[in-house]
Amino acid sequence: MTGSGKPSGGILEWLAIRNAVEKLGAQRVWSDALSWTRFTGSLALALLVLLCLTGVFMAFNYTPVPGTAYDSVDFAQFSLPFGGLIRGVHHYAWNLLLMVMGLHLARALVVAGYQPPRELTWISGLLIMLFIPVFIITGDLLPWDQKGFWSTQVRTSIMGSVPVAGDWMVRLLQGGPRTGIVALTRFYVLHLLVLPGTLLLLVGLHFHFVAHRGVSEPLFSTRERRQVSLFPTMVNRWLLLLLIITVALGAVAYLWPVPLGDPADPTDSNYIPKPEWWVLFLNQLVAIFRGPLMVLGTAVIPGALAAGLMVLPFIDRGPERHPLRRKAMLTVIAAIGLVLLVLSIMGYLEHYGPPPA
Amino acid sequence: MDENREAATGGQRYTDRRGFLKTVVLAGTTLATAGIPLAAYFVSPALEKGGGRWVDFGAVADLNDGETAMLSFEYMVKDGWQVLPQRGFVWARRGPGEAVKVMSSTCTHLACNVIWKPERQVFECPCHTGIYDAEGRPISGPPARPLAVLEHKIEDGKLQVYLTA
Amino acid sequence: MNRQVMGNWMLVLALAVALGLVMQAPALAAAKQELVSAKVKQAPAGLDDAVWKDAKALEVPFEGKEKFAGMKAAVTVRSVYSGDNIYFLFHWKDANKSVTKGAWKYDGQQWAQQKGNEDRISLLFEIDRINNFASKGCTVTCHGAADAPKKEWKFATASAAEKGDLWHWKAARSDPYHYAEDGWLTVAGEKTGRKVDEGKGGDAKNMTDDKSKPKFMRDPAKTASAPGFLLAEEAVEITDYAVFKAGDVITYQMPKKPSGSQADIQAMSRYADGAWTLMLTRKLNTGNADDVAFNAQKKYSFAMALFDDSGDENSYDSEAMTLAFGR
Numbered sequence: 001m002t003g004s005g006k007p008s009g010g011i012l013e014w015l016a017i018r019n020a021v022e023k024l025g026a027q028r029v030w031s032d033a034l035s036w037t038r039f040t041g042s043l044a045l046a047l048l049v050l051l052c053l054t055g056v057f058m059a060f061n062y063t064p065v066p067g068t069a070y071d072s073v074d075f076a077q078f079s080l081p082f083g084g085l086i087r088g089v090h091h092y093a094w095n096l097l098l099m100v101m102g103l104h105l106a107r108a109l110v111v112a113g114y115q116p117p118r119e120l121t122w123i124s125g126l127l128i129m130l131f132i133p134v135f136i137i138t139g140d141l142l143p144w145d146q147k148g149f150w151s152t153q154v155r156t157s158i159m160g161s162v163p164v165a166g167d168w169m170v171r172l173l174q175g176g177p178r179t180g181i182v183a184l185t186r187f188y189v190l191h192l193l194v195l196p197g198t199l200l201l202l203v204g205l206h207f208h209f210v211a212h213r214g215v216s217e218p219l220f221s222t223r224e225r226r227q228v229s230l231f232p233t234m235v236n237r238w239l240l241l242l243l244i245i246t247v248a249l250g251a252v253a254y255l256w257p258v259p260l261g262d263p264a265d266p267t268d269s270n271y272i273p274k275p276e277w278w279v280l281f282l283n284q285l286v287a288i289f290r291g292p293l294m295v296l297g298t299a300v301i302p303g304a305l306a307a308g309l310m311v312l313p314f315i316d317r318g319p320e321r322h323p324l325r326r327k328a329m330l331t332v333i334a335a336i337g338l339v340l341l342v343l344s345i346m347g348y349l350e351h352y353g354p355p356p357a
Numbered sequence: 358m359d360e361n362r363e364a365a366t367g368g369q370r371y372t373d374r375r376g377f378l379k380t381v382v383l384a385g386t387t388l389a390t391a392g393i394p395l396a397a398y399f400v401s402p403a404l405e406k407g408g409g410r411w412v413d414f415g416a417v418a419d420l421n422d423g424e425t426a427m428l429s430f431e432y433m434v435k436d437g438w439q440v441l442p443q444r445g446f447v448w449a450r451r452g453p454g455e456a457v458k459v460m461s462s463t464c465t466h467l468a469c470n471v472i473w474k475p476e477r478q479v480f481e482c483p484c485h486t487g488i489y490d491a492e493g494r495p496i497s498g499p500p501a502r503p504l505a506v507l508e509h510k511i512e513d514g515k516l517q518v519y520l521t522a
Numbered sequence: 523m524n525r526q527v528m529g530n531w532m533l534v535l536a537l538a539v540a541l542g543l544v545m546q547a548p549a550l551a552a553a554k555q556e557l558v559s560a561k562v563k564q565a566p567a568g569l570d571d572a573v574w575k576d577a578k579a580l581e582v583p584f585e586g587k588e589k590f591a592g593m594k595a596a597v598t599v600r601s602v603y604s605g606d607n608i609y610f611l612f613h614w615k616d617a618n619k620s621v622t623k624g625a626w627k628y629d630g631q632q633w634a635q636q637k638g639n640e641d642r643i644s645l646l647f648e649i650d651r652i653n654n655f656a657s658k659g660c661t662v663t664c665h666g667a668a669d670a671p672k673k674e675w676k677f678a679t680a681s682a683a684e685k686g687d688l689w690h691w692k693a694a695r696s697d698p699y700h701y702a703e704d705g706w707l708t709v710a711g712e713k714t715g716r717k718v719d720e721g722k723g724g725d726a727k728n729m730t731d732d733k734s735k736p737k738f739m740r741d742p743a744k745t746a747s748a749p750g751f752l753l754a755e756e757a758v759e760i761t762d763y764a765v766f767k768a769g770d771v772i773t774y775q776m777p778k779k780p781s782g783s784q785a786d787i788q789a790m791s792r793y794a795d796g797a798w799t800l801m802l803t804r805k806l807n808t809g810n811a812d813d814v815a816f817n818a819q820k821k822y823s824f825a826m827a828l829f830d831d832s833g834d835e836n837s838y839d840s841e842a843m844t845l846a847f848g849r
Binding site: 185270290 | 399400403404405434436438439441444466469483499500501
């Protein structure tokens, strides 16, 4: 090989990526890794890509200054071509992402996908799931509208009720005692820089374990499993999924334009923020436990729930994976799920139902 | 003799360990050197005290005996690098006699503003229907602590209230 | 296989429906009153057009200020949009039709200005966001030192960056020409922050230099286009005061023909059975810098004021409301 000009190995050699490309080309994955019976993970990835893309472009027309922030979002949404669609896709994508991740988790619970050797796949996935709400909390404030501002007030006071460290956490997060320009700037940097960086790491970790520990064997299908190439077969399947979900969310955002509420008025005592659907159960927990017990609802129970999920792979170590042979475990999980659902419905009725007589 | 042999056979490992220790020391020093200023930079705005001030709410005589009145305030505060008006209101109750009680409007549950309902003589929080009596003691709903009583003084017949944050 | 595929489609469908339902929910949360301008194919031709049935009526409560303190009023508002235009229909009870506005009356000996103001209704929109207008309404446009008497308070925005669009229908001064005064609101100068739009309009005082009697009368050569009102364009200087007899009435503030951006808002009105019915029409986007440009995708905050035979301080005010557009 001479040092000058294009070497004989072609463009790949010249770019010094031939080894990597060959390795990738030889990579084979189970055909059912993205199929009708297993698509929530791939869908979640597609949604993350969409969120990233729409988010970056929204940032091009955004200024993190109270008041001005609202004007910039208003301008982007209503005065720029496709502004409403881009914000709409971002909005619907994270709502859908929560649901899809819920399904992803539920599936792993039912078919015991968390059992060894996939403990770390499960844990890294859980970390991603617990991480997404931080995105939502920081992102909600950015448009500086009434809903975002007052939701932030409720969230920071819930955070502040955590004993000892609560007040400190709020101050650190907001950069002071009040939700003003310092807080908005912090939320902005967290939402656009720090959190996506961390998420990228977590998603990389999740995929690392998926690649090395494999996906769980199908329980119900009797057909023989076969392998396909990662590139192009599997990648093409995923791209098709990405295309479909992009068009679908675009259509949803077109048909039901995402609203932009009134600009935030920090002095408006009349505005009552309504908790969003995904946080209704938490809100209900907060409402049930009062006074000195409040910490149960705000920290102990949610924390225990998360910790329980974390240690699940070390409790239910298998090898039984079939749900019918794991009745005790699934009964406990279903009971907890039911309680969360009932709490959510109670919360929904309280906040969105007809006013009490 | 033993030491020599160990050095001879495990020479490679010995160098590696030293290299690793070096890495740890270097990285640690760098982290501390850069980390202390960075952490201080990040944390310092959070340390800022809200500060307090005496706010003049006008003549005490304007308050009717036995009634609870909403007193609005506005003053400028500095939020980081921005100066902004801080607006809000407190609840003041006069009577019996000359006694004045000034209560914060902030619900002790989740910091919504409570509203005085004169027909029922209670404060109501619209967020989770917390109810306080006229003295600000929680009666029903989520709140466990009474409404904060604000320090006040009367100078030249004018009501001054000490407000923080 | 087919059953499995179908099952999965059901799952996707259920997910989509769930998403839709969840997304609809926050719409119920609106605490502010919302006026929805219905999209209609045929523009309303008048006050009784059947198309108004397509628009949902909003009952807007008003609270009296100053002279009317403690009193309440209500206006029924409807809105539709069609093509380039937006239409508003207002209906409110008013025991008396007031259009006097200080008109001259001759008692056979001398002229005197009658007591009596006029009925008015006004709307304020945001051209450039007015801080906290969306939550507090017109109160944020009321500026004055706390110890200054209310009369010295100025109607204005807090800075030149905040800009309001003021629609102001006046029964005696703008209605005779079938329009509503089109003004805008900015930071206060010497007086208020109220400005009129580009162009001509408004009214002219009909008074001799010694302020004792009217200076103009109807030009006999012109037919009265607004019976009961003397329009500035139909007026001629009075040469012989002997032609008037006792009981004659002459307009004091003569409406001037609006033009330019001042002629943007057309009005059609009727006073009958103790109530005013008023329709206002404007282009969704006039293209003028002193007007709010409506984008049917967007929601707008607005507030209203009602004047019952009264001057500027004595009004009934509404809270801030939302104007949304149907699809």
